Amino acid sequence: MDNKTITGSPDSKLINTSEYYEVEYWAKKFNVGAEDLKAAVKAVGNSAAAVEVYLRKN
16 A cells, blocks of 8 residues: 655556556656546556557557
8 A cells, every 4th residue: 555655756667547646747757648648548557668658659
């Protein structure tokens, strides 16, 4: 379980779209909107690498 009192960078391999701060972080990293990020995760899963490849192609 995530400890909300300890903050740091999100997991570098997985995207958790249930956590707003992770959505914000990854959306900014991939230069997309939050809804685009969530759609990519829905399409290919929560692997950051897979989402990055998906977003580059679309």
